[in-house]
Amino acid sequence: MGKSKKEALRRTVLEAAAKLFAQRGFGGTNLQDIADSLGISRPALYYYFKSKDDILASLVEEVTVFSVHQATELASKADFNPSETLRQMVFNHAKWLLEHPIEFRVVDRTENDLPAATRRTHDKAKRALLDNFTRIVERGIELGHFRPVDATVAAFSIIGMCSWTAWWFMPHGRVPLDEVAKSIADFAVAGLRWGNNVLPREFGAEEALRRVKDDLAHLERLIRRSDKRR
Template sequence: MARQSSKINVVPQAILEAAANLFIQRGYEGTSMHEIAKELGVSRTALYYYYKNKEEILVSLTEGLTIVAKQLAAQVVEQEKEPEDALRELVHQHAKLILLHPVQFRVVDQAEGSLPPAQKKVAESARRILLQKFTEVIQRGVDRGRFRLVDAKVTAFAIIGMCNWTAWWFKSNGKKSADEIADILADFSLHGLERAEVKKESKLGVDESLRLLEENLSQLKEVIGTQK
């Protein structure tokens, strides 16, 4: 029994991946359970053991992204961190979720119209809550004088969009890892929001620190008059 339950955890992931790949190539409507089984190299009976039909696979794909995204975001906000830390974590983990499941994300986006109405509502509500959590953290930063005076909701949409769009371009075999991209997006979001006064206190890397030192040095020389 223990073995079977571990199998249950592993196999659906392979099914979801194979199905997502086919849905993207041929469209959700254009893909049959038979083709999914063939792609996986298993019998249809084996496939039906896990999923009764295509719709159940789509529901499972949607839950695996939309609901997980909402839950992760809610957990960060509950922790009552400083706005900068909360935002960094929100962006990093949402980006990472998409970066690790780009094909699934695009399927969920494209096939949402094919979801059963009840599941569609669940997905919509999860997305609304994700947006709320981002908005809440940004607004908190604005209210505490740490972030610029921005429209928190539009900015939340902008940041979420930046993360979501990675599904359209990220290559897992590219130069940068999912973690590195997630870091870049989190940095960019924070710099986009932090006020200049607060900004210069943030940690710089070695390269940036060196560049700053060189610039300040030549500026000082100029002031003193050694640079003719």
């Protein structure tokens, strides 16, 4: 069997197992159930995974490790802009979760049943995700892009917005997946940037001029409108 074909079949087994874990709980599912749901024999299943713990370990690997890699990569880019980097990080994380809600739910709900080694991988990856988000928020505050919030609380708030999608998003609902991810990313960035009422510490002359022009144009419209009413 070619490597890519084996990988595709392994993915299929993983998804079927995740679905059963989500429906019946990890404790309520055995390897026979998984084999049955795929219409294959138990020996055929053994070819991909040796045990339930082995399957769970793979799910943890998928769910927690992927997002972290992406985030670390983005945060270390040379042309660094806190808002745009954060927007991209949140978008990627949300999109990944939106595409893998069942896997995420299973890992999240079986945290306490994870074998010790898998639990360590899981905890480490979760910690790294939190650290990545915290660092980018801190960096944005230092550079005057973001409000001086508690960076850890902000990072947890962002992670919460993303994680919660696994319990409410409908794949074929009214709002497409990419739009939900974009909406959450925009929310996160807007929630941290300075609002209308405060001037950021670092605020270039060009941006100030652009704002003055915008405001004057708006004032002009307001005057014209009130002239018409007279």
